[in-house]
Amino acid sequence: MSEYILGLDIGSTKIRAIIAKNDGIFTVLGVGGADTLGIKKGVITNIEQAAGSIKQAVKAAVKGAGRSYDKAIISISGSYAKSVKSRGVITMENEIGLDEIKRAMQVAEAQANVPSDSVILHVLPYDFRVDEQEHIEDPLGMSGTRLEVSTHIVIAPESSIKNLKKSVEMAGVKVDNIVLSGYASSISTLSKDEKELGVVLIDMGGATCDIVIHLGNSLRYNDVVMFGSNNVTNDLSRALHTPLPYAENIKITYNDLINQGNSEVELPALGDSESENHIISLEIISQVILARV
Numbered sequence: 707m708s709e710y711i712l713g714l715d716i717g718s719t720k721i722r723a724i725i726a727k728n729d730g731i732f733t734v735l736g737v738g739g740a741d742t743l744g745i746k747k748g749v750i751t752n753i754e755q756a757a758g759s760i761k762q763a764v765k766a767a768v769k770g771a772g773r774s775y776d777k778a779i780i781s782i783s784g785s786y787a788k789s790v791k792s793r794g795v796i797t798m799e800n801e802i803g804l805d806e807i808k809r810a811m812q813v814a815e816a817q818a819n820v821p822s823d824s825v826i827l828h829v830l831p832y833d834f835r836v837d838e839q840e841h842i843e844d845p846l847g848m849s850g851t852r853l854e855v856s857t858h859i860v861i862a863p864e865s866s867i868k869n870l871k872k873s874v875e876m877a878g879v880k881v882d883n884i885v886l887s888g889y890a891s892s893i894s895t896l897s898k899d900e901k902e903l904g905v906v907l908i909d910m911g912g913a914t915c916d917i918v919i920h921l922g923n924s925l926r927y928n929d930v931v932m933f934g935s936n937n938v939t940n941d942l943s944r945a946l947h948t949p950l951p952y953a954e955n956i957k958i959t960y961n962d963l964i965n966q967g968n969s970e971v972e973l974p975a976l977g978d979s980e981s982e983n984h985i986i987s988l989e990i991i992s993q994v995i996l997a998r999v
Contacts (some may be wrong), residue, residue, distance in 0.1 A: 710735075712767070712778040712879065714760065715887065716870070718748050719912025719936065721759050723767035725775055735773070738766025747932055748783030748914050750869040757876035764879060777882040780874060781890050784916035784930035786862040787827065792818035795854045802836065802845045802853055810855040818859050825867055827884055828860040832924030843923065858925055860886050888916035888928055896920060912936045938998050945994045946986050948973040960991055 708729040715722040723738040740762035744755030768774045794814030798806050815829050834842040836850040845853060871881045891909045892901075901920040909916040913934040919927040935957070943953035952973055960971070971991070972983045 710773070710775050712764070712775040713781065714763070714778045714874070714879070715781040716742075716745065716756075716760070717783065717887075717911045718742055718745050718914060718934070721763045723760075723763040723778075725767045725771040725773070736767040736770025738763045738768070738770065740766070744873070746913065748785030748911075748930070749866060750873055753869060753873050753876065756873040760874055760879070761877035764877060776878065777880045778874065779883045779885060780870070780881055781885050781887040782862075782870065783911065783914050784886060784888050784918075784928055785914050785932070786866050786870075787860050787886050787928060787930070788824075788862070789928050790818050790820060790859050790861060791856065792859055793854060793856050795852065797852055799851070801847060801849045804846065806853055807831075807846065807855070810853050811857060814855055814857040815859065818857075820859070820861055823864055824861040825864045826859055826861055827886060828858075828889065830858045830860070830889075830925050831855050832858055832922065832926055858927075860889070860928060886916075886918075886928060888918040889925060891916070892918050892920060892925065898923065910935060938995055941994050941998050942991065943976075946973055946991070947976050947984070949976060956991060957995070960988060 708727050711726050711728060713724045713726070719742050721740050721742050724734060725736045727733045727735055740759045742756070743759045744750060744752030750756050792814040794810045794812065794817065796806065796810045796813060811829055811831060815826065820826060833856040834845045835854040836842055836845050836848050837852050842848070867884065874881050888907065888909050892907050896905060896907060901923045904921040905919070907918050907920070911934045913932070913936055915931040915933055917929045917931065918925055938957050939950060939954045942948070942956055943950050946953065946956070956971065956973070970985050970987050972985055974983050
């Protein structure tokens with residue numbers, strides 16, 4: 707039986723929507739996007755404007771898919787999220803099954819030091835211990851009398867999540883689940899070896915960079931840096947004295963600054979006056995970008 711999924715990636719500069727069919731293999735049916743309004747640094751600042759941008763993105767995806775879907779999985783910026791560590795311990799008589807693992811994780815969740823104004827997004831196990839045997843990746847099917855689990859718990863302010871849900875619901879969509887964008891990115895992009903050996907994933911957006919660390923095939927750390935590609939655009943605009951659209955184009959066109967055919971570019975000056983264009987060397991552009999990143 708086919709399952710249809712609507713996914714929303716809500717960023718500070720762009721909102722993306724995708725409708726896909728899952729019948730064992732994911733098939734993309736429709737995609738849509740919109741410039742973000744009402745969200746700054748990953749946080750809702752105007753619910754009505756944010757809802758309008760979400761609605762526009764969903765409408766485009768629905769048009770491409772030829773069908774509507776009223777429940778969505780939401781990917782949110784790490785600017786919402788923090789994390790805490792917690793352990794859960796249970797005793798048992800039989801071999802370890804899914805119920806025992808679930809109970810241990812529920813104990814870890816209940817004992818976590820979560821602020822009263824926050825909600826839990828993810829409870830992610832990263833280490834198990836059965837009796838005196840440590841560093842067990844998956845205890846399913848093992849025998850023992852004591853099971854301990856160490857968890858990485860992702861939390862977010864309840865008020866921020868409520869505002870996000872309200873924006874999505876105003877766009878005519880119900881929130882089925884909320885996923886940390888850095889965690890979602892790590893699932894889709896990292897190989898098993900990368901996760902096992904240890905890797906830092908940086909998901910750079912327009913206004914923020916989400917950071918997650920995987921080690922031993924488990925997520926161990928998440929954070930956000932209030933810096934994104936828009937900062938590079940602003941730096942170029944100021945340093946080169948050129949309008950933002952031209953600075954954005956320079957950033958995209960010459961982003962690697964390697965093997966460029968021309969050593970200079972011609973740019974219009976800031977202001978309303980019909981000033982003559984000025985010539986800027988790629989070396990200066992490189993210095994501006996590298997000073998930021």
